[in-house]
Amino acid sequence: MSISHAILGFLSWKPLTGYELKKIFADALSFHWSGNNNQIYGSLIELHKTGAVSIEVRQQERYPAKKLYTITDRGRAELREWLLTEPELPLLRSLAHIQLAWSECLSGEELDGLLASYERQIADQAIMCRETIRRRGEAPAGGGAPGRSARERLIWDSIDENRAAFYEGELAWARSLRAKLRELP
Amino acid sequence: MSISHAILGFLSWKPLTGYELKKIFADALSFHWSGNNNQIYGSLIELHKTGAVSIEVRQQERYPAKKLYTITDRGRAELREWLLTEPELPLLRSLAHIQLAWSECLSGEELDGLLASYERQIADQAIMCRETIRRRGEAPAGGGAPGRSARERLIWDSIDENRAAFYEGELAWARSLRAKLRELP
DNA sequence: CAAAGCATGTAAGCAGTTACATGATTGT
DNA sequence: ACAATCATGTAACTGCTTACATGCTTTG
Numbered sequence: 362m363s364i365s366h367a368i369l370g371f372l373s374w375k376p377l378t379g380y381e382l383k384k385i386f387a388d389a390l391s392f393h394w395s396g397n398n399n400q401i402y403g404s405l406i407e408l409h410k411t412g413a414v415s416i417e418v419r420q421q422e423r424y425p426a427k428k429l430y431t432i433t434d435r436g437r438a439e440l441r442e443w444l445l446t447e448p449e450l451p452l453l454r455s456l457a458h459i460q461l462a463w464s465e466c467l468s469g470e471e472l473d474g475l476l477a478s479y480e481r482q483i484a485d486q487a488i489m490c491r492e493t494i495r496r497r498g499e500a501p502a503g504g505g506a507p508g509r510s511a512r513e514r515l516i517w518d519s520i521d522e523n524r525a526a527f528y529e530g531e532l533a534w535a536r537s538l539r540a541k542l543r544e545l546p
Numbered sequence: 547m548s549i550s551h552a553i554l555g556f557l558s559w560k561p562l563t564g565y566e567l568k569k570i571f572a573d574a575l576s577f578h579w580s581g582n583n584n585q586i587y588g589s590l591i592e593l594h595k596t597g598a599v600s601i602e603v604r605q606q607e608r609y610p611a612k613k614l615y616t617i618t619d620r621g622r623a624e625l626r627e628w629l630l631t632e633p634e635l636p637l638l639r640s641l642a643h644i645q646l647a648w649s650e651c652l653s654g655e656e657l658d659g660l661l662a663s664y665e666r667q668i669a670d671q672a673i674m675c676r677e678t679i680r681r682r683g684e685a686p687a688g689g690g691a692p693g694r695s696a697r698e699r700l701i702w703d704s705i706d707e708n709r710a711a712f713y714e715g716e717l718a719w720a721r722s723l724r725a726k727l728r729e730l731p
Numbered sequence: 732c733a734a735a736g737c738a739t740g741t742a743a744g745c746a747g748t749t750a751c752a753t754g755a756t757t758g759t
Numbered sequence: 760a761c762a763a764t765c766a767t768g769t770a771a772c773t774g775c776t777t778a779c780a781t782g783c784t785t786t787g
């Protein structure tokens with residue numbers, strides 16, 4: 362499961378519970394995982410089986426007991442090994458493009474409506490990305506990562522920037538296509 | 547299965563066999579499906595069950611019998627209905643970004659190597675995209691689509707252009723990040 | 732009193748992948 | 760001789776998703 366590498370990544374910062382990881386993934390939009398129970402808890406069980414993490418059960422007074430997961434040396438080695446593997450190509454999949462591809466079945470207005478709706482959604486996304494970046498700039502040291510180096514900050518900011526730029530590019534593309542379609546006879 | 551809409555799309559042009567569809571998907575990189583047997587043949591069986599396509603078995607002299615699939619009115623209606631549904635957000639997933647996110651575990655040279663390798667792969671992809679677009683420009687009417695309107699051609703060209711621009715954008719991003727990392731103390 | 736938060740887990744299912752299985756024919 | 764093309768299909772698996780199940784506590 363490819364998400365387990367990302368889990369190991371977060372655990373390399375500090376020990377966390379499944380519940381905390383869930384929230385982290387749900388918040389970290391650039392990581393594109395929904396952070397659903399099945400994957401997080403399932404991966405943690407798997408990681409424990411292979412010895413990449415250790416478990417410490419913490420009883421609590423007013424809340425259910427929680428399991429704190431800590432990365433082991435073996436987990437660290439596994440993470441490093443993965444980091445050194447040849448990176449895969451990014452996966453881009455836009456069902457909207459497929460819809461556009463057969464818009465010959467649609468009238469001019471219907472096609473324009475489809476594009477308008479796509480544009481709106483992408484624009485929202487782009488704004489949200491920029492907002493996230495802005496807020497991060499305001500609250501500097503908060504992000505959970507201990508001892509973040511300048512290098513790491515640069516990389517994380519670049520990844521967020523990449524995401525924003527992607528949506529902005531897609532938005533520009535949709536707008537330009539829509540304009541070109543209006544100019545057609 | 548979301549690929550079945552794309553299958554209906556191609557069948558809306560002309561009747562095709564599973565084998566032909568397989569090749570079409572394998573060639574149409576912008577459609578990001580591998581065109582593996584299981585999906586194509588499985589979807590066709592499903593589409594036939596729901597009455598979206600009809601089958602005609604053609605015996606051949608020197609080759610195995612083939613099944614020619616034709617879209618029905620019901621299939622056309624289903625396709626049109628899907629085209630009018632609210633488009634989904636594009637899905638972007640770059641494992642390479644996740645690797646970069648924890649490159650704190652790597653040395654400067656290792657990180658640079660990772661980025662270099664990513665850069666190379668993206669650059670190849672970008673070149674291939676441009677090459678496909680160039681070749682399409684040379685051979686005009688070939689593409690299998692009957693009676694393509696100016697509108698449709700514009701859209702298909704835009705989708706290819708979008709794909710190329712995506713890889714070029716990603717390439718520029720990787721290069722700029724690499725340059726910034728070199729300037730760091 | 733209902734909703735949201737804390738905390739763990741399971742069940743069922745969808746979409747996609749590689750690899751396997753068959754078997755004639757044509758090209759190198 | 761070996762590989763590729765034509766043509767259909769199945770098996771086994773991965774990764775991911777939503778929804779279900781439980782139960783106590785805090786906040787509105």
